[in-house]
């Protein structure tokens with residue numbers, strides 16, 4: 001992926017050589033009409049990301065860590081920091097290096113439950129990271145060994161939540177200790193950890209705010225059974241996005257309030273509170289412009305797909321991103337048709353069933369703009385079949 005700098009002469013003529021398009025009145029439709037992008041193009045809106053971060057920080061009475069994996073674009077990270085979220089949930093050394101290069105004083109929490117020994121050592125000794133998560137005894141030994149039995153660790157035990165059908169992807173089937181193991185881990189960690197936390201992730205795009213309360217009650221039961229004093233609770237990510245503007249989707253504030261109420265009921269309000277929001281902070285911060293390369297009846301073959309920036313639109317995730325069509329040369333006649341979309345690779349899995357409602361007379365050369373693709377799009381895209389390239393501009 002490249003930013004606007006290596007982009008064509010035409011772009012330089014319109015926008016100068018900066019990464020940012022400085023004219024705030026530029027409207028994205030006219031940008032597309034002028035640029036006529038032949039490759040997938042992200043249009044980032046950092047101000048929206050900043051607004052989201054600010055709103056989350058205001059609603060959350062604890063320390064919010066931005067989950068860098070969601071969108072590691074430096075423009076997104078800068079926008080998050082501008083909104084007042086200046087601490088980070090990192091999952092790899094690559095993410096650690098990125099955050100450190102942008103903000104050396106940032107507090108980073110290494111929240112991948114299964115880390116390589118080399119990454120733990122480098123995180124601790126090269127980057128000063130003291131916060132580590134774990135969900136298994138062997139990971140605890142690994143952390144102790146690779147930090148040379150450090151005395152200044154802040155360890156967090158990640159628990160698996162009961163199955164959550166209201167999430168787009170349940171996050172407790174792969175990571176998280178079960179009840180008995182979590183109790184044992186809390187007991188083992190206490191003596192080697194300066195402060196001790198418990199964390200969970202209810203599942204990404206969780207559409208029932210009550211899931212946060214349920215996870216708090218479950219955590220409280222584990223804490224009680226362990227007989228251990230815990231210093232912090234991390235309520236993770238999962239805050240949903242109203243992709244189609246649906247008013248029934250809870251806001252991040254609904255989810256936070258649900259967690260806070262449960263903490264009160266459990267008399268755990270005194271614990272230090274953390275969260276790791278991702279999707280909700282960045283989703284509406286980007287649009288993805290794609291081009292129709294061929295049409296066969298109700299199937300549009302476009303130049304980006306599930307191995308690129310549209311993983312979440314694949315049939316196994318099925319996010320229905322809002323779409324807008326932009327004509328390359330004539331007005332559309334006004335009728336619409338439901339379409340399936342096909343990505344550019346030769347793989348039959350590279351298809352998005354939608355259905356996406358678009359002009360009946362859309363055809364090759366026209367553009368389809370996907371809205372709300374700021375989360376898990378740039379972050380996930382690969383280069384399968386050589387179709388990975390996308391340009392990025394910031395408004």
Ligand SMILES: Cc1ncc(COP(=O)(O)O)c(C=O)c1O
Nearest residue numbers: 067204237238239276277278279
């Ligand atoms: C440990 C952890 N925290 C936070 C997040 C962000 O979750 P979301 O984007 O659902 O808010 C993730 C996503 O994978 C995660 O794995």
